[in-house]
Amino acid sequence: MKLLAVFDEIYKTRSVSRAGENLGLPQTSVSLALGRLRRCFNDPLFVRTRDGMQPTPRAAQLVQPLRQALALLQSATEQQDEFNPASSSRTFRIAMTDISHLEFLPALVNKVAKLAPNVCIEVLRITSETTQLLESGEADLAIG
Helix, strand or coil, X not given: CHHHHHHHHHHHHCCHHHHHHHHCCCHHHHHHHHHHHHHHXXXXXEEXXXXXXXXXXXXXXXXXXXXXXXXXXXXXXXXXXXXXXXXCCCEEEEEECHHHHHHCHHHHHHHHHHHCCCCEEEEEECCXXXXXXXXXXXXXXXXX
């Protein structure tokens, strides 16, 4: 996402330095990002002229699709809901070892009851399938 923002800002400002200022990045970081973009697209993308950094024909082709992609990514990241334990009614599935049941679970249940009264904790035993459960999202956490 940062690379797309760098591309867009250089395109708008025609300057690596001004792009960095606008993005709150040092000029060297913008230059490095431009290098990565150039390698990614196998094109210089912007060439230095006396009028600033001019986009190549390839950059001109890419500007609209990359701006659309950047807008979609920004929209997706802005829509993240903040977790509010007091109003959540989520069920968390936690895989635990036997010793974790004894040492960790009682304190966790007490804390959840106080801070998140509608949250449920479902406890699973750690097995050889625990990794797959975590990867698939069927378990949220494993404590061993």
